[in-house]
Amino acid sequence: MEEEQSPRLGRDPATEPSPAPEWPDSDSKNDDSANDPEDPAGGSGSGSGNGISSLEQPLLKRSTTLTASHLAIVGAKVSHIESLDYEIIENDLFKHDWRSRSNVEVLQYIFLKWAMAFLVGLLTGVIASLINLAIENISGLKMLQMVNLVRGKRYWAGFLYFAGVNFALTFVAAVLCVVFAPTAAGPGIPEIKAYLNGVDTPNMFGAPQLIVKIIGSIGAVSSGMDLGKEGPLVHIGACLANLLSQGGEGRWRLRWRWLRYFNNDRDRRDLITCGASSGVCAAFRAPVGGVLFALEEVATWWRSALLWRTFFSTATVVVVLRGFIEVCRDGRCGMFGEGGLILFDVSDVTVRYHVGDLLPVTLVGVLGGVLGALYNHVLHQVLRLYNLINAKGRLAKLALALAVSVFTSAGLYLLPFAVPCTPCDPAFGDACPTVGKSGNFKQFNCPTGYYNDLASLLHATNVDATRNIFSTGTAGEFRLDSLLIFFGIYCVLGLFTFGIAVPSGLFLPIILMGSAYGRILALVLARFVRIDHGLYAVLGAAALMSGSMRMTVSLCVIFLELTNNLLLLPITMFVLLIAKTVGDAFNPSIYEIILDLKGLPFLEPKPETWMKDLAVGELAAAKPRVVTLQVIEKVSTVVEVLRSTPHNGFPVLDWPRPGVSELHGLVLRSHLMAVLKKRWFLTDKRRTEEWEARERFSSTELAEKSGSIDEVAVQLTPEELDMYIDLHPFTNTTPYTVVETMSVAKAVVLFRTCALRHMLIIPKFQGPEIAPIVGILTRQDLRAHNILGAFPHLANKRKVH
């Protein structure tokens, strides 16, 4: 786990073309020239101290150096994080590799890409179906037994049974999560978002995470806690994609030759996008919604080719889901198999709306936005608190999860006793009351002919509860006080369940809260609302989702595919837009809050306005000196550089003739490590022929992640350390460069749109004694928070928009 390259300023090498340029101590963060009062021009005057008239004056005085943290919260621990390399490394070896690719290999690559997309869809579909099967059977059996005890008036036994089973299920989920895969807790969507933005969270997409997520999800959702399997399914899709692209995990990796095509961050990124879409699709049975979710919320870079491929994955998922439903239709799968492909079908209602509905619909949106923002705010505080608790160790995490489970069980079991029984409307016939099966009118503790409306909502899986509350044509089914109790308990549970150490999704808790809110509003505004109460519940859920998650098109399509009522689309759109606008006025989306809380260095799409006031040269000057290498470098120097710095990329300089210097390119730490491991050293300073390196290094070897430098360095003899390395074949000769006067705002856009990891800063001037490189910028250096740390004056310039 090395750190990101955040290198030091290298002005000297050009002026003194010495073979081994000096570099400062490894851990000195304050030893650079940035604080040097004799260098007021900052990074802009690189190399030539004398004043130059046309040189742009720096707009601000720097106050401290630019320091960047490479730490983030992974699971509950603070870990080092790494950036991903989406740039094409155009070095000699790479160029030779693709030039030598035959047409057959190109076709293999294309075939493999599609086959992988298919496999990701297939496996996600199968796993999602199995998870559903398990959850519905486990919670179905649990509920049946509990209801039987209650019907026999054995209330305490019922409670103990209910709470006990829930406790055991939570225990399984939490122990797995705490012991084997702490990163499997939570939804995993923020980490996927970060991955697709270029941040690799360690131990996130491996086999332990996948297995814990599957079993943990089953346990946690069956235990009746207020969490969904939607987020975990997205994570499962991403894990599957990652494992497939690597051919497995660690020691058990498949060494299939074809897999080398996926041995790069770009193709892996594409596949993980497919996995995330498949997960959403499997969760909501929404193929188009899945693609759009990946597009709108998860992915940072998008292209048409990817649209097509993710679409293929989700189509596969839907076919698998349909197949399972078809197989289970006649009761072969226990309690699973009711309902078709549409999760919450409300298509039986013909929607008619008029100008008069505008007001109540706007109200749903506005209040939804406010509630969503409030939810984000409070959840943020709860997560901070939970982070403190979870950091105390495994037992604390376990205890927290189990406490929430007990609290949930008590709430769900006891609250229905607090409401009176409702007589069945004879119009519903046999459907009311429902005993021993899923249905709208749970009898629970009521006499025959009566039902307990709160039990219908609380004594059901979360999906069934949503289905009940969305049910149309049932305006009088739920009493206002029951709905208020339901809303209240789910608000509390939704806030206090999310941060515990079990796989948990955010979608369903918010949908449950939102649907209750919608129904309540419908009852309160009954005189003004002419829309069916079930549809109003759908609108409420959409509003709260949008108010919290701030998605628009993808949510709209997901809701469309969930409810199968196209005529609802225009009002859903308006509610979503209103709720998002209102929510955005208060705070960022819940995923952004979580990303920020975890400290993941996510690059926002839009640069801050004040970034236009800062030049990249100034930014580079606020950093330690850049560590550069010579194009033919001593082994000992390379070892020392690798050992003393955590950087991942080093600019390579050359002096082809006196007075003329050249930025030859950028060499990656992993490639240097590969050279050291292979001991590809030269006895004298000479430039090697292209074939020499090509014979020794395969592109697969170079694509491997590098290990620790210390292990490698210790094996080198003093003679070897005195030898030379020719970096020509390994140097990416065309790294992305910007001129030092470019504004940070523009650089950020370039960095993000081109998905860079390193951005080299070159001097503005052309002349003798000017070093060919001014500095190097990485993701951390371009984050607003870090820049403001070094340039606090800029904070005052923050503006709207």
Place this chain on the structure above:
Amino acid sequence: MEEEQSPRLGRDPATEPSPAPEWPDSDSKNDDSANDPEDPAGGSGSGSGNGISSLEQPLLKRSTTLTASHLAIVGAKVSHIESLDYEIIENDLFKHDWRSRSNVEVLQYIFLKWAMAFLVGLLTGVIASLINLAIENISGLKMLQMVNLVRGKRYWAGFLYFAGVNFALTFVAAVLCVVFAPTAAGPGIPEIKAYLNGVDTPNMFGAPQLIVKIIGSIGAVSSGMDLGKEGPLVHIGACLANLLSQGGEGRWRLRWRWLRYFNNDRDRRDLITCGASSGVCAAFRAPVGGVLFALEEVATWWRSALLWRTFFSTATVVVVLRGFIEVCRDGRCGMFGEGGLILFDVSDVTVRYHVGDLLPVTLVGVLGGVLGALYNHVLHQVLRLYNLINAKGRLAKLALALAVSVFTSAGLYLLPFAVPCTPCDPAFGDACPTVGKSGNFKQFNCPTGYYNDLASLLHATNVDATRNIFSTGTAGEFRLDSLLIFFGIYCVLGLFTFGIAVPSGLFLPIILMGSAYGRILALVLARFVRIDHGLYAVLGAAALMSGSMRMTVSLCVIFLELTNNLLLLPITMFVLLIAKTVGDAFNPSIYEIILDLKGLPFLEPKPETWMKDLAVGELAAAKPRVVTLQVIEKVSTVVEVLRSTPHNGFPVLDWPRPGVSELHGLVLRSHLMAVLKKRWFLTDKRRTEEWEARERFSSTELAEKSGSIDEVAVQLTPEELDMYIDLHPFTNTTPYTVVETMSVAKAVVLFRTCALRHMLIIPKFQGPEIAPIVGILTRQDLRAHNILGAFPHLANKRKVH
């Protein structure tokens, strides 16, 4: 109409820092050093002739210079085209402008963006509704009268009446198109696609185009020709967006202060994207489909903020459309107003499909792909032929349009006589036969109790015909021979109607053809197909659309919103994917073919593989020398440069001290023109203070398009010509630069992802006597076709993928 910047090589200025660098004659395309045998290193060794060892050898010998055409077919004429400037021009004046923006102004800007998106949606919705109203009433009346004549056995009178009315309607549409706005012919979608890619087609989005498109669409569609109003509606949306952002057209422009926020290509581009989505939404009543169409097919750059805004526009459109439908429900709008928001509702069928359906569904996809590709191929040939005819002049264009109209009328009127009458199925009751209204079973020339199935398809508006052929539960309604005749005539009409000089869309012709193909296939495979024939027709239409247009997700959602049957989604997805894959194996999509035919320099998302083998330095060396300016330049020099070159951007160089040169930035032609117009000259060579320029030039003035240099130059006195211009305030000091060794493939990706207009090439070496600029690249230089002209050897390296 100036040309794109395609400038010349400027190596000299650095070595001889003379105030006025020489530049070659204006029209000499072959006078550069590129063909000079004494300069084998190409652009890579810029300035220093002596060999440098580490210099990368050029991979290929250049054979000719890189020439680029700036011409494209606009309307039917060959015109100059211009690139758009999506880059932020960071010069002093711009920086001052945004720094001085108050919070109120920022809020104004945000408000205006949303208000414009709303207005675009509103107006598109209203215009689309009015067009529908007009078309349905005109063609309804026409059909009624014709049917009355036929029922009175006055067949010849019926034909003359029918053909005559069609002729007159076509005449109106074609005359308007030919005389007032030749660019209004066709769908306009390729030009919108090009605009959003950065190519401005002249006279494309103005008021004449808007008006002609509206009236022309009504005329052309009512005349019964095989064309749709869908493409034109997209163009109408784009025109509305453009006019709104400019505050109107030419002399009648609104000079509202707030509109200055839209005085740049970026914001205009966003609004035109909203317009295009609104158009699709209005055409298909598909709000999500409209957004996705813009995303997948039309737009080149996309971001989340745009997703949200286009979504808002389409939501507005839907509300307007619903409003109109609501108003017209009780017959107040003549023949308009039947049907709801769903255009081709097939939601009454419960779709059930099994493994056995896989084969027929695959067949629909494969054949649809083949037919789509074939259609593209033949249409390409027809369009080439039509281009020759249309180039002959206005009368030829008019005659062609009228000939197609007469041919169409004859086909539509006469063919139903060729098929026998079908007895009505008593199950349909009063619905069969339909007389005097729209319906499935047109009686036409048949006795009571019988209907003419071909007349049901041919004697209806295209939308009604589609509705009839999509109608479900009517497996035996259409005879195979009628369908074959229908398919045949619409294949011929679809190929020969598209290129004529009237506004015409491609969607509906392809849907008609495809639905007929689907029904035919269903009848042929009747023994194997268990899916409803109407649904099979939907699948056929989707397959043909995908086979021709190669869209996936957006088509899928459009079909979903057209037919309102969510259960159809998975098979539609598979059919679309198969058809696209099959089609892609043969030729590019129809829009790409049209773009290519028109010669619009569209930048493809993916660079060609052989581009990795070429360095940008070599590309620059194959071009004429770059024309550079000094940062304080003589007026006469500026005038001469502007007069003798058609370029739009000029690198600005500076020599702050002996031996040190600097690429100060890039200055735009329009800004130079503004300086000349204002006569902001200096008597001596001095650097002005920032406020001096700021006082004289407003950002609004600088954003204006420049006029002709000759008009301005002629007004300058000899004294003025001897004065100086300080370019500091106007120079964009941070243009995007690449190092000369970067591969063209990487440069193309950078150019496209960052939406550039000019890309400067800087030298690899740092040292004395090295010019700070090697060359400049523009859109034309990076197009595969143009590069292959200069480097024909590369063509042999073309590979799959």
